Amino acid sequence: MILFWLALAVATLVSVTALVITVRRGLALFRDFKRLSSEVGEKLEGIERASSEIELHLQTAATSGSALEASLTRLRASRAELAVSTAAIADVRASIDRVASFLPRSK
Numbered sequence: 001m002i003l004f005w006l007a008l009a010v011a012t013l014v015s016v017t018a019l020v021i022t023v024r025r026g027l028a029l030f031r032d033f034k035r036l037s038s039e040v041g042e043k044l045e046g047i048e049r050a051s052s053e054i055e056l057h058l059q060t061a062a063t064s065g066s067a068l069e070a071s072l073t074r075l076r077a078s079r080a081e082l083a084v085s086t087a088a089i090a091d092v093r094a095s096i097d098r099v100a101s102f103l104p105r106s107k
Helices: 002-100
Strands: none
Touching: none
């Protein structure tokens, strides 16, 4: 009969020990999962912030590109006007030089 009670005590002790170990490991796993979930959430929020900043920069770049294209169009027109004015000045100089060649030069 003593063996029965001894076996029952050992079985109870082993069962309680297994239950305590299982609960402790389960709690550790739950804490690790909560910590992982929190860290993943923070990282995802960081990625979301970075994505919105990138989107803002892309919109700014598109706006700047449009402004740049308009400025380049105005620059091309100004350069064309400059080329016409430069050609006109060259023609006037050539005419003045031809007339001046007939005038007497003073020494």
